[in-house]
Amino acid sequence: MTLISAGFNMLVRWGGVVLMTYFGYRSVTVLAGETTTADIGIKILSDLKVSEAAAWIFGAGGMTYGARQRSFRLKANQVLGSRVSELETDIDRRRSSSKLTTRGLTNPSDAL
């Protein structure tokens, strides 16, 4: 059951990427023999407007910021989470655990 659902999720995720790549490939092959990859590259760069470049920088910057923030939060989990776990175990010796890693991520043995 879990494998089917994981397989479906994988199919949707990678299916989208494959579809986009296919369309990209088809777009480029339309010009096969008429132009070179260098021409396309030059055209893209020469067409790039300041507003578009700013939008790209904004998007990429936002994603980098999000990724960095997540990384810091996982590190904080490691530092603070283990302390909370120790203190709780002092109070309740038979404290049960979620079996997540110290960073709060899925345990590799539970990952699909």
Place this chain on the structure above:
Amino acid sequence: MTTHDTLVTALSTLVSLTGIWVLLCWFYRDYRVDLFRHHLFSLRAELFDHARRGELPFDHPAYVALRTTLNGFLRYAERIGFVSIFLAGRAANASVVESAADGEWAKWELTVNTLEPELRAELLAIRARMHFEVFKQILLSSPLLLLTLIPIVLAALVQLAGQRLVWKVVNPLYKACESTFERVSGPLDAVAFKIGTTA
């Protein structure tokens, strides 16, 4: 527009769409799992505090069952999603799992009933919030569901807001002209009532 221009537009659109797809299927999914776990950790801490304050023992069946369930959701948070729930619902052995779970929760409700009413209410609230978080996770962690659900919800909200706005404008107008409407609608209502009784 030349073929080159079209190609540049097509490629940049594809790169943007791929970026949005990666954002939805990887980064957003991870974010939802982290957020779900964060909320469940808060609930588990709240539950722990009840026991720490001595309101119920750490080995009380109600405490143990609720904490164990929270741990289960925390552990397999990545696997909770619309597809897995849909498949689980259709599985042949789902009824076995369901009846086992029902039995477990029926026992839990019996044990929680032995607690003080205030504490009982607190534990029931923790359990309800846990279920709400699971429900949210099922709805919002699926990119496909998100892409279809958000436009539907937005459309419904716009419609609702529109209706309220229209009613806000229409209601004072109606109030202002109520006596005139009464004169016109009174006989109409009587006719409709008469027709209604003979229908």
